[in-house]
Structures are given as C-alpha cells and as structure tokens.
Amino acid sequence: MDFRLTEEQEFFRKTIADVVDRLIVPRAEEIDQKDEFPWDLWREFTKLGYLGLRYPEEYGGMNMDKVTTMIFYEEITRGSVGFAQSVIMNMLMGTHFVYRFGTEEIKQRCLVPAIRGEKICTICFTEDQSGSDLASIRTTAVRDGDYWIINGTKQWITNGPICDFCTVVATTDPSKGLKGINFFLVEKGTPGFSYGQVINKLGCRGVVTGELVFDNCRIPAENWLGDDLEKGVEYLGEILDEIRIMTGAMALGIARAAYQEALEFARKRVAFGRPIGKYQLIRAKFADMATEMEAARLLIYRAAWMLDQGMNCRKEAIMAKVFATEVCQKVVDEATRIYGANGFALEYAPQRHFRDARFLLYGGGTHEVLRDYLGRLLIGRL
Amino acid sequence: MEIICFIKQVPDNEAQVEVKGDGTGVNVEERYGLNFFDSLAVEEALRIKEKAGGKVTAITLGPERSVEVLRTAIAMGVDEAHLISDFSLQEGDEASTARVLAEAAKKIGYDLILCGREAFDDSSGAVGPMVAEFLGIPAVSVVTKVEVHPEERKAVVEREMEGGKEEIELPLPALLTAQKGLNEPRVPPVMGVMKAMKAEIKRWNLGDLGLDAQEVAPRGKTIRYVPPPKRPPVRYIKGEPQEMVKELVELLRDEAKVI
Numbered sequence: 001m002d003f004r005l006t007e008e009q010e011f012f013r014k015t016i017a018d019v020v021d022r023l024i025v026p027r028a029e030e031i032d033q034k035d036e037f038p039w040d041l042w043r044e045f046t047k048l049g050y051l052g053l054r055y056p057e058e059y060g061g062m063n064m065d066k067v068t069t070m071i072f073y074e075e076i077t078r079g080s081v082g083f084a085q086s087v088i089m090n091m092l093m094g095t096h097f098v099y100r101f102g103t104e105e106i107k108q109r110c111l112v113p114a115i116r117g118e119k120i121c122t123i124c125f126t127e128d129q130s131g132s133d134l135a136s137i138r139t140t141a142v143r144d145g146d147y148w149i150i151n152g153t154k155q156w157i158t159n160g161p162i163c164d165f166c167t168v169v170a171t172t173d174p175s176k177g178l179k180g181i182n183f184f185l186v187e188k189g190t191p192g193f194s195y196g197q198v199i200n201k202l203g204c205r206g207v208v209t210g211e212l213v214f215d216n217c218r219i220p221a222e223n224w225l226g227d228d229l230e231k232g233v234e235y236l237g238e239i240l241d242e243i244r245i246m247t248g249a250m251a252l253g254i255a256r257a258a259y260q261e262a263l264e265f266a267r268k269r270v271a272f273g274r275p276i277g278k279y280q281l282i283r284a285k286f287a288d289m290a291t292e293m294e295a296a297r298l299l300i301y302r303a304a305w306m307l308d309q310g311m312n313c314r315k316e317a318i319m320a321k322v323f324a325t326e327v328c329q330k331v332v333d334e335a336t337r338i339y340g341a342n343g344f345a346l347e348y349a350p351q352r353h354f355r356d357a358r359f360l361l362y363g364g365g366t367h368e369v370l371r372d373y374l375g376r377l378l379i380g381r382l
Numbered sequence: 383m384e385i386i387c388f389i390k391q392v393p394d395n396e397a398q399v400e401v402k403g404d405g406t407g408v409n410v411e412e413r414y415g416l417n418f419f420d421s422l423a424v425e426e427a428l429r430i431k432e433k434a435g436g437k438v439t440a441i442t443l444g445p446e447r448s449v450e451v452l453r454t455a456i457a458m459g460v461d462e463a464h465l466i467s468d469f470s471l472q473e474g475d476e477a478s479t480a481r482v483l484a485e486a487a488k489k490i491g492y493d494l495i496l497c498g499r500e501a502f503d504d505s506s507g508a509v510g511p512m513v514a515e516f517l518g519i520p521a522v523s524v525v526t527k528v529e530v531h532p533e534e535r536k537a538v539v540e541r542e543m544e545g546g547k548e549e550i551e552l553p554l555p556a557l558l559t560a561q562k563g564l565n566e567p568r569v570p571p572v573m574g575v576m577k578a579m580k581a582e583i584k585r586w587n588l589g590d591l592g593l594d595a596q597e598v599a600p601r602g603k604t605i606r607y608v609p610p611p612k613r614p615p616v617r618y619i620k621g622e623p624q625e626m627v628k629e630l631v632e633l634l635r636d637e638a639k640v641i
Binding site: 008011012014015016018019022023047048049050052053062270273 | 415450453454457569570571572573575576578579615616
C-alpha cells in the first residue's frame with residue numbers, strides 16, 4: 001500500500017494548481033458577479049489543451065488515469081465552480097457517449113472540437129418531473145426508418161443554452177423503466193431542437209444552465225449512441241460512478257478554496273489583541289476541517305484508483321460523493337463563521353463558496369436518493 | 383542560438399518559514415516552486431528561440447527534489463534539463479554555485495545565458511554575475527528588455543535605473559539576469575506537461591564536471607540566522623483630534639523615525 005501520488009501525478013497537480021491560480025482564481029469573483037459565460041477565459045484556457053485528459057491521443061487527448069483527472073477537477077473547481085462546471089461538462093459527461101459509441105465521423109465532428117474548446121456540449125438528464133429518478137423520464141426517442149424522432153423538454157442543463165451539441169437521455173420504451181433509457185446525439189441547428197429558459201441560480205454563477213426543447217426533432221440513425229437498446233442503463237451506470245467521484249472532487253475543490261481563505265484570514269485578523277488563529281476554538285475548527293477534507297480526499301482518490309484498476313466501485317463512488325459534499329457544506333459554513341460578519345458580506349469570498357457548495361447536494365444525485373441506494377446495496381434486497 | 387537558463391527551486395510564496403530557535407538554520411515547510419525571476423529567464427529564452435531558432439537548456443543545482451523545477455521548465459518548452467547534485471555542494475556559498483554552473487555551461491556550450499536577478503530564498507543576486515566572471519563573458523543584471531541579433535553576435539538590453547532606463551549593447555556570448563517586467567511567463571500547455579512528465583533529466587555530480595570538493599569549498603560561513611523583529615502591537619491614540627495628530631506626528635518622528 002502506497003498513499004503517495006506518483007511523481008508524475010504530483011507534478012501534474014502542482015502544474016495545474018499554478019495554471020488555476022494564474023488564470024482562473026483572479027477571475028472567480030467577477031464570473032460570479034456578472035453571471036455571464038466568460039468566453040475570453042474559455043478560449044484562453046481551452047487552447048492549453050487540458051480538456052482532453054480522459055480521451056486517447058488520436059483525438060487530441062492525453063489518456064490520463066482517473067486519479068489524475070480527479071486532481072484536475074478538484075483544482076479547477078478550487079478556482080471557479082461556474083467555470084469548472086462548463087469545462088468538466090465538455091471533458092466528461094458531454095462527450096463520453098460520443099466517444100464511446102459515435103462513428104468516426106461523429107467523433108471528428110463533435111469530440112475533437114469539444115476537446116479543443118471549439119464546441120461546447122452537454123448531456124441532458126433532468127426533466128420537469130425527474131431528476132435523480134431517471135426511470136421516470138418522459139423524453140422519448142422513436143425510430144422512424146433511418147431516423148430517430150426525439151420529443152421532450154430537458155431542464156437544468158449545464159452549458160445547455162450555449163451548447164453546439166448535446167447527448168439526450170431519452171426512453172425508447174417507457175414501459176421498461178430504466179431499461180428503456182438510451183442516448184442520442186442532437187446538434188445545434190437540427191430542426192425541432194431549441195433553447196428554452198435560462199435559470200437564475202443561487203450559486204455556480206457564470207455557467208449557463210437552462211432548458212432544451214426537442215419538438216419532433218429528427219436525427220439520423222447513427223446519432224443513437226449505443227449498441228444495444230437494452231443496455232443503455234448499463235452504460236449509464238459506468239459513467240455515473242465517474243460522475244459521482246468527480247462531484248466529490250469538485251466538493252473538495254470548493255472546500256479547499258474556502259479553507260485556505262479562512263486560514264489566511266485567521267492568521268491576520270486580530271481580536272482582543274491577538275490573531276484569531278491563536279484562539280483554541282478557531283484552531284479546533286481548522287483541525288476538524290483539515291481532518292475531514294483529508295478523509296474526503298482519500299475516499300475520492302481511492303474510488304478513482306478503483307476505476308483505474310477496472311474494479312467495481314459503485315459503493316465507494318457514492319461514499320466519496322456524499323461524504324465529500326457534506327464535508328464541503330461544513331467547511332464553507334465554518335469558513336463564513338471564521339470571517340465573522342465579513343462572511344455575510346458580498347465583497348468577501350466565503351459567501352460565494354457557501355452558495356456554490358449547495359449545488360453539489362443535488363448535482364450528481366441528491367443525497368437522500370444516493371444514501372438510500374447505497375443502503376440498499378449494503379443491506380441487499382429484502 | 384544555444385541558450386542556457388540557470389533556474390532554482392525555492393520555497394513557495396506561501397510556505398511557512400521559521401528560523402530555528404538556536405539560529406543554526408531555517409525550518410521551511412515542504413512547499414517548493416520555480417523561483418519567479420527564473421521563470422522570467424525561461425520565458426525570455428523561449429521567446430528568443432522561437433524567433434532565432436536553436437535550443438534552450440535549463441540547469442539547476444540542488445537536491446534531488448529540484449528535478450521538479452526542471453520539469454516545470456520543460457513543460458514551458460525548454461528542450462533539455464540538467465540537474466547538478468552532489469553531497470559536497472550542500473555547504474557551498476554563492477561562489478561555489480557559480481563555479482559549478484560555469485563549468486556546466488562550458489560543457490554544454492552557449493551563446494547566451496539567462497537567469498533570474500536573484501533567488502527568492504537567499505536573495506543574494508550574486509550567482510549570475512559571478513558565473514559571467516568565471517566564464518570571462520560580459521553580463522548585465524536586472525534587465526527588463528532583451529533584443530538579440532544573432533547574425534551580428536550582439537544583444538541590446540534595457541535595465542531600469544532610478545528614474546529612467548539604461549540601454550546597453552553587448553557582444554555574445556553574454557549573461558543576463560531577469561527583472562520583473564521583462565515578460566509574462568507562459569502557462570504551460572498540456573502537451574508540455576505530458577512531455578515534462580516523461581522527460582529524461584540528465585544528472586551530473588562534481589566529478590562529471592571535472593571539479594573536486596576542494597575547488598568549490600565555501601570561503602565564508604554562515605554563523606547564525608536571525609528572525610526579523612516581531613511587529614510591535616497596534617497602538618491606539620486617544621483624545622481630541624488635535625492632540626491625536628500631535629501625538630501621531632511625534633511618534634512617527636521620534637519613535638518610528640519615518641518622518
């Protein structure tokens with residue numbers, strides 16, 4: 001057993017941390033306040049090539065291990081959650097099924113430009129009446145000769161209102177529940193595909209989240225991203241593990257940002273003639289935060305390592321996601337307390353982390369649903 | 383153009399540094415990075431290479447962990463990296479370092495040598511000019527602009543002076559030390575990072591450079607380290623505005639001696 005990162009992973013971590021410190025951290029507050037997609041930063045950052053981390057070199061990727069990609073998600077989220085969401089969407093969920101099942105032509109048309117940042121993409125799970133309960137989705141895909149016809153409305157779509165293509169999660173047979181789920185590629189400009197309302201959010205501002213509408217949207221047969229209509233749910237499971245661990249890594253990124261700022265504040269802020277970092281109650285907060293963040297980190301890295309080994313990590317991925325996200329809530333809460341009344345002021349960072357952290361309680365599955373599922377996996381079907 | 387950059391691994395800006403209780407040394411939190419001024423030197427070397435062609439080589443002298451700054455330089459675009467590490471250099475002073483780096487430069491060959499104006503940790507700023515002296519080449523320190531004319535074998539550089547600038551022309555080969563404002567160091571692209579992670583780092587010890595421990599022994603010796611004086615507590619001046627101003631002026635003049 002060896003808990004160290006490899007020399008390469010450690011070097012990568014330091015390098016990406018430096019990139020984030022230089023390019024993203026200085027923009028975080030402005031991105032949050034303007035709540036507009038930072039196109040200039042997007043161009044500047046994506047041209048560096050980091051969006052291809054998990055894809056093979058032939059498509060402009062780096063074929064990195066999962067532990068390294070988690071380090072990347074953690075670091076970029078530490079910089080700006082809104083920006084990170086857009087980046088991670090292009091790197092992971094938005095391109096995964098295109099890479100896994102797209103024809104070579106589709107990969108060249110969608111995956112390669114998405115890795116270069118020239119196209120923005122997304123995946124559409126959520127609907128008006130279904131979030132974590134995917135079996136209940138009502139968006140349908142019906143085969144019509146050489147085409148599929150998509151109908152439905154998707155909500156809470158990260159990058160949705162600015163996407164060039166999206167992977168739509170639709171049912172090909174509503175009577176089959178989860179077994180009817182399949183994935184379809186829809187590109188901008190397809191008749192029947194339109195952009196709906198943009199959501200005004202509490203946190204993760206800067207990433208554009210909104211509605212996508214599919215009204216008799218006709219796509220070629222090859223845009224079905226799969227190989228067996230019964231197996232969509234299985235392929236979904238594979239990517240959900242990675243999405244959950246990634247969400248944990250994002251939570252750790254937010255927690256680290258809040259923790260570091262609180263630490264610097266506690267070293268400098270004087271009360272009753274001494275820096276507040278000299279008081280035991282404040283020190284105890286840091287002790288607990290650091291301990292729990294370390295525990296979250298170990299859960300995340302181990303689950304990612306299991307993915308790299310090809311091991312089943314369904315349980316570990318949920319543990320990492322739920323634990324890291326809960327730790328994150330606690331850390332952002334404590335950080336605002338350490339800041340005192342300044343933690344309540346919009347000009348200081350803690351309130352931004354506080355707002356951003358909330359999103360992770362729902363993104364990647366609500367904790368109520370995930371803990372229930374994990375409990376069922378542990379107890380077994382009774 | 384064959385360009386050599388001397389770079390150094392120094393404690394990170396945010397690393398906690400503490401002088402040991404008995405003054406025999408300094409405890410540094412294990413957080414290191416590439417010296418900021420050296421990153422300017424690397425950036426400038428890469429820009430010159432992009433125009434004039436050639437090769438950029440980064441050299442560092444330090445313990446094994448210093449490999450990391452060489453990888454950082456490779457990620458930025460440096461072609462080759464060398465680590466000089468030797469147990470007998472642990473006690474070395476600026477002259478020891480300069481002597482060793484000068485020998486390495488001779489072995490590798492150069493038209494231009496760039497390094498930071500000083501290292502963030504010891505801030506002596508002596509090594510660059512000393513190397514130039516050992517090599518018998520001209521040097522300009524604290525440059526903020528560099529123009530290289532390879533055909534004419536010369537460089538025109540600018541350095542800041544009190545209230546203005548100085549423009550200097552000097553023949554190549556030469557050594558320049560980089561000052562803030564020279565350029566904005568690039569953010570490494572992922573392809574550079576991949577290359578850096580796999581790159582082979584060439585390693586040298588004193589023997590490989592044809593030196594022995596005697597030749598690079600330090601002349602001076604650090605007797606002790608002294609921490610900076612503790613900041614006195616904040617003092618509040620009370621009273622009527624006129625009295626407060628009077629007292630403040632007195633304190634600033636007599637006690638703080640700043641006016």
